[in-house]
Amino acid sequence: MLSESFARGTSVLHRLDPRLRIVFATLMSILLAVSTAFPTLFTGLALSAGLVLVSGLPLVEVARRLTVVNLFNIVLFLVLPVTFEGTPAFLIGPLTCTREGLLLAARITIKSNAILMVFVALVATMPIATLGHGLHRLHMPKKLVYLLLIAYRYVFVLEQEYQRLHTAIRIRGFIPKTNLHTYKTYAYLFGMLLVRALARADRVYQAMLCRGFKGKFYCIHQFSFSWTDRLWTVFFVVALIVLGGLEWVPPAIF
Incomplete structure (x- = not known):
């Protein structure tokens, strides 16, 4: 982190x-x-x-x-x-x-x-939040700035999801080797991680809309x-x- x-x-x-x-x-x-x-x-x-x-x-x-x-x-x-x-x-x-x-x-x-x-x-x-707002004040594209801020906020959540999935396959006796079974297991792992990331992204977006999000982040600190x-x-x-x-x-x- x-x-x-x-x-x-x-x-x-x-x-x-x-x-x-x-x-x-x-x-x-x-x-x-x-x-x-x-x-x-x-x-x-x-x-x-x-x-x-x-x-x-x-x-x-x-x-x-x-x-x-x-x-x-x-x-x-x-x-x-x-x-x-x-x-x-x-x-x-x-x-x-x-x-x-x-x-x-x-x-x-x-x-x-x-x-x-x-x-x-x-x-x-x-801080990353200050960096994002500084880039916004320098007239960088808003979508890139928001992508930076949201990615930084949720990259740790995705890392925790990956750790839970990895722990689950280890509990089931998975031992990584250089064979087809290992490759397929990691493919399923990253596929499931992608599915969970998409589902969480939809829930986060709906939560932001419920809180009045209209496509703009506000900064309390004035530069x-x-x-x-x-x-x-x-x-x-x-x-x-x-x-x-x-x-x-x-x-x-x-």
Whole structure:
């Protein structure tokens, strides 16, 4: 179950307007994703790490989330240097590791860590409900926003349904193996889960209609820009300009 542990905090980033955090996280992730210059990437990595420190999040928990991404990055360092064409850098037995392959793996590693830390510091520090209402205030399609909010609300209910069905087949002596009986059992399991999900969705919809639902969720909290938000807006804009300058302005100008 998603506990939203990062959403509980009192740091300055937790108190910023959600719309500002969503916009900057999106723009910075796009900018880092299309960047190739290492000065830009290292600056973005340092900036994202600084945001994590400012947010006051537990570094151990952040490191656990980064570990998942970096396990994939290790695979890239093992595969890309020997499969990407370019200038030979060194030999590992019969395999030739290219300089271009190493640089590509390094770029992907820096980008993935920087983007993940930006979203952890700015987006993961708000509840899902706040994220949904923030997207709605940014004029995202209402149906997508409502789908996000309802899916987050009921994904745990479906997980509980799956656990009950899985417990039921285990009580009846089911032991998973690599045979046709196991495949058919799991097919029946997911089919029954789908049937129960559809039935529950209909009951939930009828309950919402009984409570006056007319296709709109209301947010009690009113978003407003404070002086702190304005100061951080200036900081974020300057940060984006610096990153863009490092990427596209010739180095001789600096």
